[in-house]
Amino acid sequence: MEKERCGKNFKKVMAANRGEIAIRIFRACCDLGRSTVAIYSKEDEYNVFRTKADESYMIGENKSPLGAYLDIGMIIDIAKKHKVDAIHPGYGFLSENADFARACEESGIAFIGPPSHVLEQMGDKLSAKEIAKRCGVPTVPGSTVPIRDAQEAVELAVSYGFPVILKASAGGGGRGMRRCADEQEVRDTFPLVQSEALKAFGCGDIFIEKFLEEPKHIEVQILADQYGNIVHLFERDCSLQRRYQKVVEFTPAFAISQDIREKICEDAVKIAKEVGYVNAGTVEFLVDRKGGYYFIEMNPRIQVEHTVTEMVTDIDIVRAQVLIAEGKTLAAPEIGIEKQEDVKRHGYAIQCRVTTEDPQNNFAPDTGKVTAYRTGGGFGVRLDGGNTYAGAEISPYYDSLLVKVTTHDNTFEGACNKSLRALSETRVRGVKTNIGFIENILMHPMFRTGKCHTKFIDETPELFS
Numbered sequence: 001m002e003k004e005r006c007g008k009n010f011k012k013v014m015a016a017n018r019g020e021i022a023i024r025i026f027r028a029c030c031d032l033g034r035s036t037v038a039i040y041s042k043e044d045e046y047n048v049f050r051t052k053a054d055e056s057y058m059i060g061e062n063k064s065p066l067g068a069y070l071d072i073g074m075i076i077d078i079a080k081k082h083k084v085d086a087i088h089p090g091y092g093f094l095s096e097n098a099d100f101a102r103a104c105e106e107s108g109i110a111f112i113g114p115p116s117h118v119l120e121q122m123g124d125k126l127s128a129k130e131i132a133k134r135c136g137v138p139t140v141p142g143s144t145v146p147i148r149d150a151q152e153a154v155e156l157a158v159s160y161g162f163p164v165i166l167k168a169s170a171g172g173g174g175r176g177m178r179r180c181a182d183e184q185e186v187r188d189t190f191p192l193v194q195s196e197a198l199k200a201f202g203c204g205d206i207f208i209e210k211f212l213e214e215p216k217h218i219e220v221q222i223l224a225d226q227y228g229n230i231v232h233l234f235e236r237d238c239s240l241q242r243r244y245q246k247v248v249e250f251t252p253a254f255a256i257s258q259d260i261r262e263k264i265c266e267d268a269v270k271i272a273k274e275v276g277y278v279n280a281g282t283v284e285f286l287v288d289r290k291g292g293y294y295f296i297e298m299n300p301r302i303q304v305e306h307t308v309t310e311m312v313t314d315i316d317i318v319r320a321q322v323l324i325a326e327g328k329t330l331a332a333p334e335i336g337i338e339k340q341e342d343v344k345r346h347g348y349a350i351q352c353r354v355t356t357e358d359p360q361n362n363f364a365p366d367t368g369k370v371t372a373y374r375t376g377g378g379f380g381v382r383l384d385g386g387n388t389y390a391g392a393e394i395s396p397y398y399d400s401l402l403v404k405v406t407t408h409d410n411t412f413e414g415a416c417n418k419s420l421r422a423l424s425e426t427r428v429r430g431v432k433t434n435i436g437f438i439e440n441i442l443m444h445p446m447f448r449t450g451k452c453h454t455k456f457i458d459e460t461p462e463l464f465s
């Protein structure tokens with residue numbers, strides 16, 4: 001890999017996001033000596049994330065709380081006015097929006113992520129599956145073009161065999177997906193998924209897949225520079241999900257054979273190469289009990305669970321994102337990856353997503369003032385928090401992630417014990433949290449085997465008591 005291309009350092013980087021990921025971005029930039037700019041909605045005026053940036057500007061006063069962070073024109077205007085060189089979109093909001101990446105490109109602002117044409121291809125699950133197929137990577141059996149109507153969905157479902165899953169091609173975050181056990185369910189569900197998809201993602205394209213029973217969700221972290229150098233940072237096991245949403249993630253995915261893990265990582269790199277991927281991204285797979293694995297989608301952005309990969313590889317992925325966008329090669333000393341073999345992994349890491357949700361009330365988000373806040377800590381414990389202090393107001397407008405507790409240890413058992421200890425040290429008063437629920441997961445003997453599949457949480461009622 002070449003070393004000499006070094007790009008020009010950004011002076012100012014904006015995070016077009018909020019909460020913990022905005023803070024994560026500001027920290028990476030600060031470590032690099034780049035100055036930082038926050039944008040915040042009216043509802044976030046007193047949120048701590050904006051105080052972690054060198055400058056901060058309110059956006060979208062006349063918009064809805066979510067609309068403020070989706071206002072491309074306004075964000076670009078503020079970036080231009082304050083001489084921002086680069087925008088990091090974080091996750092959610094505009095992170096996978098090709099129009100936003102293009103607007104940045106056209107304004108001479110670097111978008112810290114892949115180019116807009118890659119976002120276009122990967123933002124759509126059907127076109128991403130096509131790319132995987134082109135590389136000879138297995139995909140879940142399913143339709144290859146959007147389905148026209150419920151009748152066609154039923155015919156396809158019968159040909160794949162039940163159960164099946166209806167998916168919105170533009171879907172994300174566990175939304176826009178429904179499992180169907182029989183013909184009637186497909187007929188009833190099709191219009192629901194379609195209207196949901198239109199409303200949530202602005203695109204009503206639906207496809208169908210065979211629903212895999214009890215798979216594991218395994219994903220591979222990719223890093224790619226602007227010169228075609230691509231490596232993987234190994235895999236993560238994200239099978240601990242509640243209703244298709246990740247709760248606890250860990251690495252390595254030690255319950256899967258080394259041979260299959262290596263193949264999955266190699267295939268992830270193949271897919272990234274095929275699309276000319278640049279920056280950090282994640283290639284997601286489902287793995288069945290027999291070791292068959294299938295590509296499901298690629299997330300062209302930083303992911304919530306990137307922390308576990310950082311802990312075991314010692315690579316700061318968000319910092320690497322900034323450096324890559326500046327034009328540095330992977331081999332540049334600040335990143336230090338000359339070849340795949342330079343990426344080493346040691347020990348085990350687990351991330352727990354602590355949310356302000358009430359497990360006793362069907363995980364409804366809880367809101368209000370945090371009256372007491374004490375954290376866990378100590379050797380091998382990392383906290384990535386959002387609005388985390390006594391006195392903070394938890395608003396109903398945004399997602400309920402409060403703090404990510406990530407631990408690292410030489411053994412999985414050690415990391416589990418450390419996570420439990422860190423969570424038991426944590427005190428949050430004034431709002432309900434899911435801490436007790438996560439503790440039940442960490443203590444469960446099945447979790448300790450590393451073998452949990454994606455339905456484990458939903459099928460294990462004792463976790464909810």
Ligand code: ADP
Pocket residue numbers: 140165171172173174175177209210211212213215217241244284286296297454
């Ligand atoms: P999103 O983009 O919303 O995250 P994904 O396509 O990544 O959606 O899928 C999220 C989760 O949904 C997977 O981790 C898995 O638990 C479940 N899932 C998706 N497709 C299938 C399938 N074909 N069979 C079984 N479970 C699936």
